[in-house]
Amino acid sequence: MSKRSVAFGKLLRKYIYNPSKARRILKTGLSAEFLRRKTVAVLKNDFSSWMDYCALQVVQKAIFGKNVVWVNLLFPVEILLAFDLHPVSAEGLAGAFASMLLEDVAISKAESMGIARNMCTFHRTSLGINLLGIFPKPLFVATTNVLCDGNIPTFYTHSRLFNIKFFLLDIPRKELPSNKDYVTKQLEDFIVEIEKLLNKKFDMKKLKIILEIEKETHDILREVYQKFCEEPIKMKLYQHVNIMYSLHVNPSLVTLKAARSLLKGYPTYKNVEKRLLWLYLTPYYDNELYEIFGEKSKFAVVTSELEWDWLDWKIDTSRPLETLADKLLKNYQTGSLERRLQLIKKLALDFKVDGVIQFNHWGCKQSSGSVSLIKEELGKIGIPFLSLDGDCVDHNNQSAAQYKTKVNAFLEMIS
Incomplete structure (x- = not known):
């Protein structure tokens, strides 16, 4: 989004195929930018500054990799937050790479494993980021079928590459009482599955x-x-x-x-x-x-x-x-x-x-x-x-x- 992002991307590009070094550099850079945005938000205390800080917070959690779950944009992240997990938008990671002009590296990496060029570049870039190995492995991946029909194959591929569980919420297209019951039951089942995976009781409060x-x-x-x-x-x-x-x-x-x-x-x-x-x-x-x-x-x-x-x-x-x-x-x-x-x-x-x-x-x-x-x-x-x-x-x-x-x-x- 800025000259700073592009300049940092040039540095990161030199080590992009060295995952451990690239991760250290990215951690340092994101931490510095995170501190800058937080300082600006506290001093200005205005809407846009707090939202800029909040958006970067998601990417920073992804690189530090503690209790992270990769999701699509329209997943009900409130459940994950109640489990003390950190939802990270896979599309957002693709956007972060694009802001540093590094998406071409990720796209090339994805295409090298056979991902078709007619696939959306959000998905190709996120899969390439996965293959580059810079970001730590999430605990699991989860998506809905809302908005984008590419979510399901993309997140399933993420689960196979990371060797982790894949969760899908199927959301009907009509707002009917029966469909509300259907989705609610899926959410209940999802919570049970995550309780088993984490060996942790869900806190409804x-x-x-x-x-x-x-x-x-x-x-x-x-x-x-x-x-x-x-x-x-x-x-x-x-x-x-x-x-x-x-x-x-x-x-x-x-x-x-x-x-x-x-x-x-x-x-x-x-x-x-x-x-x-x-x-x-x-x-x-x-x-x-x-x-x-x-x-x-x-x-x-x-x-x-x-x-x-x-x-x-x-x-x-x-x-x-x-x-x-x-x-x-x-x-x-x-x-x-x-x-x-x-x-x-x-x-x-x-x-x-x-x-x-x-x-x-x-x-x-x-x-x-x-x-x-x-x-x-x-x-x-x-x-x-x-x-x-x-x-x-x-x-x-x-x-x-x-x-x-x-x-x-x-x-x-x-x-």
Whole structure:
């Protein structure tokens, strides 16, 4: 995300095939950056700084390797946290490598073992990271089938490479009482399996405490939502991704601190002429988009869809497993496109955006398969739409000139 990340990546590249040395260097570098972000968060005590710190916390736990579990983005990590485990997003590790411009090494390593090039680069990079042996082996891996159909084969492959257990939660596409019972039973069975694996009794009271923290975080964000819509919080483009990862993978006292900081105020845009809504993710490596939507730009990305995919979820701490089943079934990525369209139109209208940009990650059917329908629906309410093809992870699989030309033409049109 920064020149520091790229410079550190150049150093790490020299020892990338020496796992023990690369691990020591990565531990040192991440610890230094972790301390820097924590210091900034404490001094500033603002939303974005706490979320930046929280997002890095996940990667740092992965490299130190104590009680770590690799998961996908939409796994119910609250259960793992109640076991005193540290959930780490495999997609997030791929993003971390991309920010250091090291994803090409991991991708090449994955392809050398026969992983197809038409597979999403998030998955290819995470598998390559596994094969490089820099990160310690997790206790087990766990995923859901929500959002991405590549999760199941990828996490199964991780389990085979690490020689560890693989867990899958099957989430139905319809929100029905019978499906809620089905998911709740899976969560109960999952807890029993982890109790056996760890030889440790599950603490339901601890799960309730975690959900209470998450509930307070969400309640504050709902409280400031309308203010956000009128006066959006000023952020850098990549920070929208940090917020998404923090809320999904690391719901904690840190995310609660971030939310509470909003109650005392937050920085807003002063001279922005046009507002934009971002769909899907942004590239993790430094690129032209960060310049286009930089500090001095008159165009601002005021929010992104994945920051708000929990809006329909009401946490009931008295029934923790049922409420986690609700979380999975109510997520707009579960089910038909209509649910996603409802959220997109709500955010576009509430935030009074002048345009919507969807980034179509290469190899991801979810991000590109619905483009024409989204464009059509937004057109009905008079909101311009740009479909931008690219790669979130592989910096060699993108065209800076294409980004600049297409985005600038779109921004000129809405001006």
